[in-house]
Amino acid sequence: MAESLKKDIDLSQYPHINKGLEGIVAFSTTKSFIDGQEGKLIYAGYTIDTLAENATFEEVCFLLWNDRLPNESELSELKTKLRKERSIPSAVINYLENTSKKAEPMAVLRTAVSMLSDFHEVDTENDKEFYLNKAISITAKIPTIIAAYDRARNNKKIVEPLSDHSTAFNFLYMLNGEEPGDQAEKTMDLCLILHAEHGMNASTFTNRAICSTQSDMYSSVTGAIGALKGPLHGGANQQVMNMLMDIDEQDADPVDYVKGRLKRKEKIMGFGHRVYKTMDPRARILRGMSEKLSRETGHETLYEWSEAILKTMKDEIGIDPNVDFFSATVYYSMGISPDLYTCIFAMSRVSGWTGHYIEQAENNRLVRPRALYTGEKDLDWVPVEER
Numbered sequence: 001m002a003e004s005l006k007k008d009i010d011l012s013q014y015p016h017i018n019k020g021l022e023g024i025v026a027f028s029t030t031k032s033f034i035d036g037q038e039g040k041l042i043y044a045g046y047t048i049d050t051l052a053e054n055a056t057f058e059e060v061c062f063l064l065w066n067d068r069l070p071n072e073s074e075l076s077e078l079k080t081k082l083r084k085e086r087s088i089p090s091a092v093i094n095y096l097e098n099t100s101k102k103a104e105p106m107a108v109l110r111t112a113v114s115m116l117s118d119f120h121e122v123d124t125e126n127d128k129e130f131y132l133n134k135a136i137s138i139t140a141k142i143p144t145i146i147a148a149y150d151r152a153r154n155n156k157k158i159v160e161p162l163s164d165h166s167t168a169f170n171f172l173y174m175l176n177g178e179e180p181g182d183q184a185e186k187t188m189d190l191c192l193i194l195h196a197e198h199g200m201n202a203s204t205f206t207n208r209a210i211c212s213t214q215s216d217m218y219s220s221v222t223g224a225i226g227a228l229k230g231p232l233h234g235g236a237n238q239q240v241m242n243m244l245m246d247i248d249e250q251d252a253d254p255v256d257y258v259k260g261r262l263k264r265k266e267k268i269m270g271f272g273h274r275v276y277k278t279m280d281p282r283a284r285i286l287r288g289m290s291e292k293l294s295r296e297t298g299h300e301t302l303y304e305w306s307e308a309i310l311k312t313m314k315d316e317i318g319i320d321p322n323v324d325f326f327s328a329t330v331y332y333s334m335g336i337s338p339d340l341y342t343c344i345f346a347m348s349r350v351s352g353w354t355g356h357y358i359e360q361a362e363n364n365r366l367v368r369p370r371a372l373y374t375g376e377k378d379l380d381w382v383p384v385e386e387r
């Protein structure tokens with residue numbers, strides 16, 4: 001460190017730069033709790049196993065927005081509101097039809113969600129109901145955007161959203177142009193439940209930081225989509241599928257493939273977690289779903305490779321899978337294009353992001369940490385021709 005800098009900075013004020021903010025508690029929340037040692041996840045009081053067993057995605061949305069489960073009439077009202085909000089403005093459809101067919105779907109989703117704000121009334125009163133209606137509107141429109149872009153890029157006619165059925169059913173209907181069966185709807189619904197909320201992950205932190213400037217919910221969700229897109233976060237599910245495809249194309253042995261990558265100090269996507277020191281409970285549930293669906297759809301080899309990779313990772317470096325590992329083969333068995341996997345994550349996580357937005361807005365303080373300046377000070381100006 002430069003002498004001048006050492007002189008000017010009182011390092012005792014900055015005892016430790018917490019790279020990656022590991023272990024820092026920046027907010028309090030009622031949305032979710034993670035026990036990283038035990039591998040437990042709770043959304044607003046209910047374990048992920050209880051919710052996976054009993055809830056629907058719509059009930060989870062209500063839970064994350066209100067910190068309690070809905071009664072029958074509240075659930076029915078929420079479903080009606082979500083269904084009414086599914087259509088997207090024609091300007092957004094126009095964009096989806098005319099943007100590059102080679103664009104990354106997550107980038108398209110990010111742009112389209114940002115565009116939605118142009119068609120929503122400007123924030124007048126920022127009360128809870130106003131926020132809730134916005135959360136409902138964004139949550140309802142994201143599946144429509146994803147399905148419409150996928151069809152447009154494949155030169156297929158865009159399918160209008162249905163005015164009934166669940167979020168999961170309607171999404172699969174709009175994506176495939178035909179009504180899904182009960183099992184496909186249930187599988188998609190379960191995936192949405194499992195991905196809805198997860199504490200102060202990178203995208204939720206981004207979303208809360210944007211909210212803390214008193215910016216609007218569309219900005220927060222747009223920023224969160226950008227954060228989720230990265231391969232160290234939600235983008236890992238697509239990378240898991242790319243890895244399995246790569247093993248297939250190379251006709252490689254999955255164990256040797258993983259050992260080779262570890263030797264070259266490359267990360268294996270879908271493994272490791274900042275908080276879990278054991279298997280992610282969502283991965284445990286998705287593992288069973290992946291086994292069942294892979295066998296039913298004739299993709300058991302992919303499941304068997306996944307199990308071989310899991311064992312190798314545990315034996316070689318003691319790292320367990322996260323939510324993104326088995327979700328990849330679940331979506332693959334459902335015939336979904338790998339580059340939509342992270343969009344489906346966003347379609348679910350928007351419920352958690354908007355729940356956190358409301359929580360932040362109701363008890364706000366600007367997010368504004370510090371950085372330790374380690375550059376030079378007091379440099380003399382050198383004219384451009386002399387540099």
Ligand SMILES: CC(=O)SCCNC(=O)CCNC(=O)[C@H](O)C(C)(C)COP(=O)(O)OP(=O)(O)OC[C@H]1O[C@@H](n2cnc3c(N)ncnc32)[C@H](O)[C@@H]1OP(=O)(O)O
Nearest residue numbers: 231232233234236266267268269270271272273274322324
């Ligand atoms: C929905 C989600 O966002 S879940 C996470 C999805 N992301 C992934 O699956 C990407 C792969 N995993 C990772 O990159 C990491 O495990 C993260 C980013 C998720 C967590 O990262 P951190 O808590 O910062 O741990 P960090 O990356 O520092 O890893 C610690 C050590 O474990 C190793 N490690 C962690 N994950 C992996 C992995 N997937 N493959 C190989 N090695 C790994 C690191 O190389 C590092 O080793 P070192 O100490 O010898 O350098």
Ligand SMILES: O=C([O-])CC(=O)C(=O)O
Nearest residue numbers: 197198200201202274323
């Ligand atoms: O919590 C995290 O760090 C990432 C994650 O698993 C998620 O967002 O679901």
